[in-house]
Amino acid sequence: MKNARIIELPKIIDRRGNLSFIEEENHIPFKIERCHWIYDVPGGEKRGGHAYKKTEEFIVALSGSLDVIIHDGKEEKVFHLNRSYYGLYIPNMIWREINNFSTNSLSLILSSTRYDEKEYIREFENFIKLNQYERLNDI
Numbered sequence: 001m002k003n004a005r006i007i008e009l010p011k012i013i014d015r016r017g018n019l020s021f022i023e024e025e026n027h028i029p030f031k032i033e034r035c036h037w038i039y040d041v042p043g044g045e046k047r048g049g050h051a052y053k054k055t056e057e058f059i060v061a062l063s064g065s066l067d068v069i070i071h072d073g074k075e076e077k078v079f080h081l082n083r084s085y086y087g088l089y090i091p092n093m094i095w096r097e098i099n100n101f102s103t104n105s106l107s108l109i110l111s112s113t114r115y116d117e118k119e120y121i122r123e124f125e126n127f128i129k130l131n132q133y134e135r136l137n138d139i
């Protein structure tokens with residue numbers, strides 16, 4: 001699997017309440033150009049269903065839980081996110097779907113680019129084709 005991975009974040013344990021933080025290019029391997037968050041997800045809904053050409057992302061379930069299903073063109077993996085002190089790093093050219101949102105789930109997504117619809121690959125077949133092309137050119 002193309003280097004998509006769980007990254008543990010610092011956790012400052014405190015009886016007043018715990019604290020975690022993220023520094024760009026330190027805890028996550030890219031400069032943060034944007035952050036967005038997903039909330040008020042109705043039961044049974046799915047999100048994602050796309051890959052990005054260049055954008056890298058880091059997803060943290062700040063509250064509640066969700067599943068991220070990723071596909072690198074060869075294999076599929078499922079990551080269950082349910083803690084605010086770790087997140088899933090997803091490199092570019094990885095297909096992702098997000099489902100199984102718990103009630104009141106709140107997820108934070110950090111991205112390496114500003115929003116640009118041209119960055120999206122929204123057809124899985126197209127993703128597989130572009131992915132194979134990239135692999136051929138890597139050899």
Ligand code: TYD
Nearest residue numbers: 034035036038046047048049050114115116
């Ligand atoms: P999309 O990335 O497809 O959502 P998800 O992957 O969570 O299912 O985005 C949904 C809509 O929101 C789409 O019309 C684009 C818009 N959008 C922005 O305008 N800015 C952003 O930063 C993001 C992430 C989405």
